[in-house]
Amino acid sequence: MKVCKFGGSSMASSDTIKRVADIIKSDEKRKYVVVSAPGKRFTKDIKITDSLLNCYAESKKGKKVEELFKPIRDRFTEIAEGLGVDKQLDLNSVFASIEEGIKLSSAPDFAAAQGERLSAMILAAYLGYTFIDAKEVIRFSDNGVFNAEYTNDVAQKLLSGIDTGVVIPGFYGSTSTGRIVTFSRGGSDVTGAIIARAVKAELYENWTDVNGFLTADPRIVNNPKQIPELSYRELRELSYMGANVLHPESIFPVRKANIPINIKNTFDPENPGTLILPGVIQHDRLITGIAGKKGFVSILIEKSMMNNEIGFTRKLLSVLENLNMSFEHLPSGIDTMTLILADTEIGNKMQELVGGIREAVSPDRLEIQSDLALIATVGHGMAYKPGTASRLFTALSRVGVNIKMIDQGSSELNIIVAVKGDDYEKAINAIYEEFIN
Ligand code: ADP
Numbered sequence: 118m119k120v121c122k123f124g125g126s127s128m129a130s131s132d133t134i135k136r137v138a139d140i141i142k143s144d145e146k147r148k149y150v151v152v153s154a155p156g157k158r159f160t161k162d163i164k165i166t167d168s169l170l171n172c173y174a175e176s177k178k179g180k181k182v183e184e185l186f187k188p189i190r191d192r193f194t195e196i197a198e199g200l201g202v203d204k205q206l207d208l209n210s211v212f213a214s215i216e217e218g219i220k221l222s223s224a225p226d227f228a229a230a231q232g233e234r235l236s237a238m239i240l241a242a243y244l245g246y247t248f249i250d251a252k253e254v255i256r257f258s259d260n261g262v263f264n265a266e267y268t269n270d271v272a273q274k275l276l277s278g279i280d281t282g283v284v285i286p287g288f289y290g291s292t293s294t295g296r297i298v299t300f301s302r303g304g305s306d307v308t309g310a311i312i313a314r315a316v317k318a319e320l321y322e323n324w325t326d327v328n329g330f331l332t333a334d335p336r337i338v339n340n341p342k343q344i345p346e347l348s349y350r351e352l353r354e355l356s357y358m359g360a361n362v363l364h365p366e367s368i369f370p371v372r373k374a375n376i377p378i379n380i381k382n383t384f385d386p387e388n389p390g391t392l393i394l395p396g397v398i399q400h401d402r403l404i405t406g407i408a409g410k411k412g413f414v415s416i417l418i419e420k421s422m423m424n425n426e427i428g429f430t431r432k433l434l435s436v437l438e439n440l441n442m443s444f445e446h447l448p449s450g451i452d453t454m455t456l457i458l459a460d461t462e463i464g465n466k467m468q469e470l471v472g473g474i475r476e477a478v479s480p481d482r483l484e485i486q487s488d489l490a491l492i493a494t495v496g497h498g499m500a501y502k503p504g505t506a507s508r509l510f511t512a513l514s515r516v517g518v519n520i521k522m523i524d525q526g527s528s529e530l531n532i533i534v535a536v537k538g539d540d541y542e543k544a545i546n547a548i549y550e551e552f553i554n
């Protein structure tokens with residue numbers, strides 16, 4: 118059996134959903150389907166999940182839910198009518214209960230989840246498959262942490278008792294008291310992986326709008342090459358570092374069961390896409406792919422004799438722990454240490470963070486630099502090959518990009534550099550030209 122997850126662009130309109138149905142029907146092993154909410158139909162379009170989040174936020178400021186929900190209602194009505202399933206679904210009563218639910222909720226999760234839920238109801242009706250609400254199978258603890266083992270047991274039992282095909286909404290689940298909780302954005306990929314593990318699928322197909330995993334972000338590099346095969350570890354590095362074609366957490370459930378992932382293009386189904394496999398993949402390429410993210414801050418902490426001060430790093434990191442912040446990198450010299458953190462981790466707590474560091478370790482100097490980008494150059498092929506780092510740094514120097522930080526673990530799976538945010542696109546293109554083109 119195969120589990121197939123279709124993303125937002127695949128579910129964007131009745132026309133794209135007809136393609137989705139053709140893909141599902143063309144292989145009788147495609148019995149378990151996970152879907153996203155309708156995404157963008159054109160560049161300036163708004164994703165349903167964004168409209169729902171806006172609906173929740175504005176309603177809490179006092180605007181009328183019915184008015185805010187109207188464009189969402191219209192979009193789903195148009196999709197259902199286009200597929201001819203509007204009569205059998207009684208969508209008006211579903212819409213009314215969603216509006217009620219949004220009024221009663223005190224967190225955005227319930228609202229955010231409704232795009233996936235409606236999308237799955239509509240596709241199930243169109244295919245003649247059974248709709249299973251994700252709140253019955255995906256379980257979170259009361260503090261919102263995903264409960265993998267409980268979910269796996271429940272999903273296994275529930276799904277093995279159904280002999281038709283099944284459509285399940287991605288992105289959300291519920292707590293034992295029925296409260297809806299979502300994964301982070303892009304989380305339908307995670308749901309697909311969870312279901313693949315539960316039904317012991319032979320393959321997890323992830324259908325999107327590009328020909329698989331590309332060697333760089335196609336919004337930055339013009340027409341990047343496709344990656345035919347990728348290892349789980351390379352995938353984890355690339356997706357964590359910003360290649361958001363697949364959610365970085367989708368690897369964990371399939372890794373437990375050794376299930377390969379195939380990233381495929383709904384709009385070019387014959388293309389083989391990218392196959393993601395356990396282990397190390399043997400090939401002659403040096404670099405597998407490049408990914409990156411903007412929005413980082415560095416905090417340089419300088420103090421004479423820092424390296425003699427036992428417990429210095431612990432004191433520094435306990436400041437982060439107390440503020441519930443995680444950091445990305447911590448390169449160090451003899452008398453310096455640099456914390457690299459994402460803007461999203463710091464939020465509006467920069468003052469508290471800096472104050473905490475001053476109090477905990479009394480630095481001689483503390484310097485903050487914002488608007489940095491991190492770029493990861495990833496590939497098993499780099500290990501034991503002298504000269505890779507030198508080529509990378511030369512490529513960056515050739516285009517005049519200054520490197521703020523360098524990090525390479527001894528696994529040699531990746532080299533990460535920090536550059537100024539303004540240099541981000543230029544740097545990625547330079548690395549691409551050097552290693553891939
Ligand atoms: P879906 O809605 O199907 O889940 P996403 O928008 O989440 O699709 O992910 C697909 C998008 O990821 C592509 O359209 C592309 O713009 C972007 N992307 C970023 N980096 C990469 C990469 N390395 N390979 C492929 N796509 C990438």
Ligand code: ASP
Pocket residue numbers: 124125153154164166167232287288301302303304305306
């Ligand atoms: N619809 C959700 C989002 O836009 C989840 C997903 O598409 O995977 O983030």
Ligand code: MG
Pocket residue numbers: 124303306361362363364
């Ligand atoms: Mg996605």
